[in-house]
Amino acid sequence: MIEYRNLRVALLGGGSVGAQVARLLLEQKEELANRVGAGLELIGIAVRDINAERTVDLPRELFTTDAESLILGADVVVELMGGIEPARSYILMAINSGADVVTANKALLAAHGPELFEAADKVGAQLNYEAAVAGAIPIVRPLRDSLAGDTVKRILGIVNGTTNFILDRMDTEGDTLEEALATATALGYAEADPTADIGGYDAAQKAALLASLAFHTTVPLEDVYREGITEVTPQEIESARKAGYVIKLLAICERLTHPTTGVEGVSARVYPAFVHRSHPLAAVHGANNAVFVEAEAAGSLMFYGAGAGGVETASAVLGDLVSLARRHVLGGPGVAASSHADLPVFEIGNVSTRYAITLEVSDEPGVLATIASVFSDHGVSLAQVEQSMTPEFPSTGSQEAVSATATLVIGTHLAREAALAATVSALAANSVVTRVASVLRVEGA
């Protein structure tokens, strides 16, 4: 049997994910060597502060603040620092010095992916990033390899563990967003700056990566439409529950035909949406993620599991590491990024979805007809209208209702975003509407 020399592995970052990767590399040393056909020798862990407190007990002599020397002595560099710089420069340095790279850094890949993949392709290096999308769930490799012969039409996913955890806690425990975020941070799910999670930026980065992989094109981060969960109110969660829905932050990637030009393109977007309780996505709780893939030949596939968490994410990092180490042992170039399609990314105004619109209206005869005509004037057709009465009592304490407002929850059929936006403006300006309480998209039905 041929004896291969050990592969020297440099770890950049020893935080939630990095510390777990280091622990597993050390604890499973022999088993991993058997799986790869060569040893994976952890030669060091670059961190900002060697004396920082850690949740995992690791040999002190492994830690260094000299990332560059570590990189230059490595066969494989595992980047788990996060952020754009110096992560970008370190990865380029690793690639150009002949090392292969594993990263979990979706922020970096969504912003600078083409540059990094091109640098890797140029020298035949491997750049693996399974952990960058949906944590432990295998989704990058299934899209890149397993579905490489199929045509992916649509992806619908819960791809941010922190926001799913928060929305779930607001729904089931009555937590505030702030309380639930503090718990998610303590559990190691949130980004270093949790605005990335609650603002939908992290999910948008993942949507850009998913759409690029699935459609063999490059979807720039700035072309991903994004809304976060900071505007989601307990009232909206309550009214969703009453109507049989839950609110989830979704990432949606679709192949589309432009509604006016007929040009083929794609859409990538992130927003909180109503999902019916009977839909499997509604049953994704806590920091779990789920990704639905609809492909022409394969039909519907669902990938489900831990979307965040140090040890869970470490599983995906180690999978990437073993995979590229095997190829390193066997020889051969890396896997090229196949972004050859060059498809246009359509703006949100050209996308069609269904909506749930909650209106407070004065309770007068003819109100329903007035509202219905606003919708039809803008070419938006109604699927469902539910009405509940809210009696108002005078402040003197009398139990006699003096006036009443009605709350209408209106479900639409598929409508263009642009038409819906015009409808909502017209509704807000109409004298029978007291308040447009909420406008949320409905997905997954």
Ligand SMILES: NC(=O)C1=CN([C@@H]2O[C@H](COP(=O)(O)OP(=O)(O)OC[C@H]3O[C@@H](n4cnc5c(N)ncnc54)[C@H](O)[C@@H]3O)[C@@H](O)[C@H]2O)C=CC1
């Ligand atoms: N925590 C999670 O559940 C998941 C995280 N990720 C990604 O994994 C990466 C790491 O995330 P975490 O482990 O949660 O981060 P973390 O904040 O817990 O750890 C970051 C580590 O990198 C080190 N570091 C940061 N900047 C450095 C610099 N300039 N020089 C040297 N060391 C530096 C820090 O000292 C720390 O050890 C990020 O890209 C994140 O987006 C991906 C999936 C899930």
Ligand SMILES: N[C@@H](CC=O)C(=O)O
């Ligand atoms: N902060 C991210 C971590 C994994 O990507 C999340 O909450 O999903």
Ligand code: NA
């Ligand atoms: Na993954």
